[in-house]
Amino acid sequence: MSNMNLLQAVNNALDIAMEKEPKTVCFGEDVGHFGGVFRATSHLQEKYGKSRCFNTPLTEQGIIGFANGLAAGGHKAIAEIQFADYIFPAFDQIVNEAAKFRYRSGNEFNVGGLTIRSPYGGGIHGGLYHSQSPEAYFTGTPGLKVVMPRNPYQAKGLLLASIRDDNPVIFFEPKRLYRASTGEVPEEDYELPLGKADIMQEGRDITVLGWGAQMEVLEKAVAMAAEDGISCELIDLRTLMPWDVETVTQSVQKTGRLLISHEAPLSGGFAGEIAATIQDTCFLSLESPIARVTGLDTPFPLAHDKEYMPDHLKNYEAIKRSVSF
Amino acid sequence: MANLKQSAKQSEAPVVHNPVFIDGSDLTTPTLKILRQDGSVYEGAELPDINKELALKIYDTFQFIRALDERMVAAQRQGRISFYMTEIGEEAADIGSTAALADDDMIMAQYREQGALAFRGFPLDQFMNQMFSNEKDLGKGRQMPIHYGSKDLHYMTISSPLGTQLPQAVGYAYGYKLEEKDNCVICYFGEGAASEGDFHAAINMAGVFKVPAIFFCRNNGYAISTPSSEQFAGDGIAPRAVAYGLKAIRVDGNDVLAVLKATQEARKLAIEHNQPVLIEAMTYRLGAHSTSDDPSGYRSKKEEEKWREKDPVLRFKHWLIQQGWWSEEQDADIADAKRKAVMAAMKEAEKVAAPHLDDLITDVYDTPPKHLQEQLAELKAHIRQYPDAYPKTAGRIDHE
Numbered sequence: 001m002s003n004m005n006l007l008q009a010v011n012n013a014l015d016i017a018m019e020k021e022p023k024t025v026c027f028g029e030d031v032g033h034f035g036g037v038f039r040a041t042s043h044l045q046e047k048y049g050k051s052r053c054f055n056t057p058l059t060e061q062g063i064i065g066f067a068n069g070l071a072a073g074g075h076k077a078i079a080e081i082q083f084a085d086y087i088f089p090a091f092d093q094i095v096n097e098a099a100k101f102r103y104r105s106g107n108e109f110n111v112g113g114l115t116i117r118s119p120y121g122g123g124i125h126g127g128l129y130h131s132q133s134p135e136a137y138f139t140g141t142p143g144l145k146v147v148m149p150r151n152p153y154q155a156k157g158l159l160l161a162s163i164r165d166d167n168p169v170i171f172f173e174p175k176r177l178y179r180a181s182t183g184e185v186p187e188e189d190y191e192l193p194l195g196k197a198d199i200m201q202e203g204r205d206i207t208v209l210g211w212g213a214q215m216e217v218l219e220k221a222v223a224m225a226a227e228d229g230i231s232c233e234l235i236d237l238r239t240l241m242p243w244d245v246e247t248v249t250q251s252v253q254k255t256g257r258l259l260i261s262h263e264a265p266l267s268g269g270f271a272g273e274i275a276a277t278i279q280d281t282c283f284l285s286l287e288s289p290i291a292r293v294t295g296l297d298t299p300f301p302l303a304h305d306k307e308y309m310p311d312h313l314k315n316y317e318a319i320k321r322s323v324s325f
Numbered sequence: 326m327a328n329l330k331q332s333a334k335q336s337e338a339p340v341v342h343n344p345v346f347i348d349g350s351d352l353t354t355p356t357l358k359i360l361r362q363d364g365s366v367y368e369g370a371e372l373p374d375i376n377k378e379l380a381l382k383i384y385d386t387f388q389f390i391r392a393l394d395e396r397m398v399a400a401q402r403q404g405r406i407s408f409y410m411t412e413i414g415e416e417a418a419d420i421g422s423t424a425a426l427a428d429d430d431m432i433m434a435q436y437r438e439q440g441a442l443a444f445r446g447f448p449l450d451q452f453m454n455q456m457f458s459n460e461k462d463l464g465k466g467r468q469m470p471i472h473y474g475s476k477d478l479h480y481m482t483i484s485s486p487l488g489t490q491l492p493q494a495v496g497y498a499y500g501y502k503l504e505e506k507d508n509c510v511i512c513y514f515g516e517g518a519a520s521e522g523d524f525h526a527a528i529n530m531a532g533v534f535k536v537p538a539i540f541f542c543r544n545n546g547y548a549i550s551t552p553s554s555e556q557f558a559g560d561g562i563a564p565r566a567v568a569y570g571l572k573a574i575r576v577d578g579n580d581v582l583a584v585l586k587a588t589q590e591a592r593k594l595a596i597e598h599n600q601p602v603l604i605e606a607m608t609y610r611l612g613a614h615s616t617s618d619d620p621s622g623y624r625s626k627k628e629e630e631k632w633r634e635k636d637p638v639l640r641f642k643h644w645l646i647q648q649g650w651w652s653e654e655q656d657a658d659i660a661d662a663k664r665k666a667v668m669a670a671m672k673e674a675e676k677v678a679a680p681h682l683d684d685l686i687t688d689v690y691d692t693p694p695k696h697l698q699e700q701l702a703e704l705k706a707h708i709r710q711y712p713d714a715y716p717k718t719a720g721r722i723d724h725e
Contacts, residue, residue: 051503052503056533059526059529062523062527064492065489065491065496068492069494070500071496072496073431073500074500092489097489102691104464104482106462242690
């Protein structure tokens with residue numbers, strides 16, 4: 001075990017993946033000698049050479065198109081998109097190509113070796129284009145897996161599992177926590193399962209569900225609620241597609257209440273999908289409307305960064321409203 | 326190192342003290358022609374590496390594609406298949422270039438390159454199975470007709486979005502380079518697709534990464550109804566590649582010997598020097614864009630006739646006859662045999678059942694996740710309830 005921040009955990013996972021599987025290649029804008037604008041790929045070029053860790057020209061559609069081709073040839077392609085906000089130029093290569101590669105070819109070809117890493121999320125004064133949480137654009141695309149870790153231990157285990165998974169995976173890293181979140185991380189190789197939610201805290205009165213950086217916020221809200229005698233079951237979804245319907249259903253059948261929280265805007269956000277599914281699987285157990293605490297339906301603002309965010313206070317209030325409904 | 330080289334380059338550039346603008350006229354791109362329409366070879370022209378066996382294989386593929394295109398357009402008109410695209414007029418471009426490759430060089434095509442696949446030996450019944458989207462289709466009946474693919478033949482499955490295969494070709498070729506394989510990727514696309522951002526991304530990355538890739542542009546004058554004069558203002562596609570550090574060549578795309586020669590040389594550059602190359606083949610789409618298109622709305626019969634006189638298949642036939650490798654009698658026989666074979670294969674494929682319903686959810690992921698299994702089970706229950714509404718599947722799911 002050693003103490004790592006989230007960036008170091010990501011870097012450590014990439015290091016292990018590249019060491020164990022020589023067909024693993026890391027690339028993107030500034031990931032080479034410089035080691036990435038957040039330093040997630042530090043020292044990888046020194047260690048594995050320029051042919052396995054390198055800079056690309058500044059073209060997101062090119063990066064993912066290149067990654068698709070490399071993965072189709074049987075390589076483990078780990079592509080970095082510098083900010084999730086800049087993934088959209090590659091949307092076509094992700095949605096029409098990567099996601100459909102295996103299906104459309106009848107499994108003659110696939111890009112299962114593809115992993116796309118990208119820092120996401122607000123709270124860093126990033127304004128419109130350094131704050132976005134675009135996960136819901138991808139959860140609606142069959143063929144993709146979408147994974148979002150909450151801390152260094154989760155990041156390493158889930159990233160290693162994503163790299164080795166035989167499907168294209170988008171791995172969104174909470175950049176607000178890159179250095180802020182630290183913890184004990186095993187130095188050895190380990191994986192955490194994709195498609196499996198993590199029950200962080202058991203409770204009786206309400207299920208509180210989130211993913212990524214939002215879990216830190218929800219931990220605070222849940223602690224405040226506990227002081228009021230409200231027992232929350234806190235769940236980190238971890239994988240958004242395919243998501244763990246069973247764990248959430250079982251929890252809501254027990255607690256009778258559900259709150260889902262994410263930074264992305266409310267409309268079309270992934271909480272809507274979860275809410276619709278859970279009202280179907282838990283209709284007879286629900287004792288209050290499913291609550292969604294999310295970002296506003298606006299672009300991500302700079303000056304009102306704090307006001308926009310679904311912070312612990314907004315979640316605390318929503319928990320109380322739900323329990324007293 | 327790179328910086329030093331660059332500054333050295335800059336210091337060698339001529340310096341001026343009054344503004345001088347360069348334009349396309351500073352660069353003239355010649356067109357490689359080897360074969361005249363009457364089958365004679367231009368004086369001084371250097372022939373490609375070709376023997377009788379290869380020549381006849383190319384010509385046999387020409388004949389097959391003509392027969393296939395003709396028959397399948399008719400089949401679409403009769404409503405037997407939903408869609409078709411011919412490559413009439415452009416046979417020399419894709420078949421001639423594929424003939425220059427090793428059998429295990431990856432082909433990443435657009436959608437008008439069935440000739441390349443045929444040259445590789447894709448069986449006639451597989452062409453048909455794909456077009457009839459039956460249960461024997463390698464693609465499991467999921468994609469529209471002519472979206473072929475074959476792992477065995479190193480022919481990447483076609484997708485409809487234009488230009489997406491271009492940066493993918495760079496990545497695939499980079500894989501070859503990593504593994505130090507003596508292979509290259511050939512990537513086909515039309516001059517319309519070259520306006521997509523993926524073209525720019527791809528040739529820039531190919532130049533920077535120095536990958537063994539050949540970008541093969543079929544410049545046939547039209548993207549559906551849009552003439553090339555409304556597609557680009559520069560001198561075609563070839564000069565763009567030079568600006569990105571690729572080597573480029575323009576060839577007469579109706580001259581199979583010129584296409585073969587250019588691609589053989591390009592392959593050497595790609596494999597021996599990791600030097601990406603772009604080949605621009607000037608040709609003409611003699612047919613409609615697709616069976617959903619009628620070209621009489623946007624171009625003249627006269628223009629079509631002018632190009633019909635440059636028929637690449639006829640041109641090559643004349644050459645073969647002059648070599649003493651072919652005769653008009655053989656020609657009539659083979660054309661007839663191809664037509665009959667195509668007809669017979671079509672009738673066979675029509676009889677093959679549709680893919681099993683279970684394949685609706687396989688291959689979305691490596692294994693179907695739970696939610697897909699549930700959706701399939703629900704669908705099956707629904708079909709059992711209304712069997713008459715789903716005749717293709719109802720009978721088969723009941724017998725499980």
